[in-house]
Amino acid sequence: MKILIAEDDLVSKRLLEATLTKWGYQVAHACDGLAAWEALQHPDAPSLAILDWMMPGLDGIEVCQRVRALPDRQPLYLLLLTAKGARADIVAGLQAGADDYVTKPFDPEELQARLQVGVRMIQLQQSLSDRVQELEDALSQVKQLRGLLPICAYCKRIRDDQSYWQEVEGYISTYAEVQFSHGICPGCYEKFVKPDLDRLRSQLAPEFDPPR
């Protein structure tokens, strides 16, 4: 996983880079807050960022605030690294949008554990985002039959959204996951089919009537 380090202190930056690389992370650098802000807006921005609080230009707090205000952004875990350790500072950092906070000089084990929390968060958010996409795709495929349908009182054809009168089977097939199995109900058999059959039989009677 890729991590962005935004730190203007050369010693801190080098130690972070060496430590993170040893743990298997890919490291990207920003020399100040403005460079960090630009990097984090990029579509391929790293999912994790370690931000120094006091930097020239934009400080870590401002970077957190700007990043959190971005709409439709990929999951991003922000960790503030700073020599500020007072409780009020920690609260301010977290309220500005940082996900976690590590004081200088960083303890390697603590930093590693906190980064692993970040990796879990990113992976969870990504998996949720993938699942939402799957559900949205599935929903778009679902046919839905709902609402007020204009139907002819005589022939029972239905008027669709394009003002085309469709046979009811055609309309329902378009908007619902159904198939039709055609049959004849007893009432229609008596009313329509039986008279037709009787008429046909009487026309063909000399050939089909059995000998008396």
Added chain:
Amino acid sequence: MSSERNPLVDMDAESLLARVDGDWALLKEIVGLFLVEYPRRLDEVRAALARRDASGLAVAAHGLKGTLSYFGAGAAIDAVRRLERMGREGDLGDAEATCAALEQALTRLTPALDALILKGRA
């Protein structure tokens, strides 16, 4: 000398080595970076003090504190922490004396760092 008996040590070599996981090449690198970095930051402290800029002093001292923190430089960190507090509180009465103490601590730190590097070459 154990840092527990005397908190104001010039440098905590043991912690520093642990921090680089025994990597002497990395240690040499960060010592080199520090020796390049700290004079600039010290100049910022002096300049803020010269123009009686309390908030500038707080920022400059904070930056130097961050760099020093990795070396366990107790005496220097103590002085720079006091300067940062003076800057935040706007009380620069003792700032000159504290800055002098900081510079003294730094002049002891740099040979200690050089000695550590030399030891690593042995």
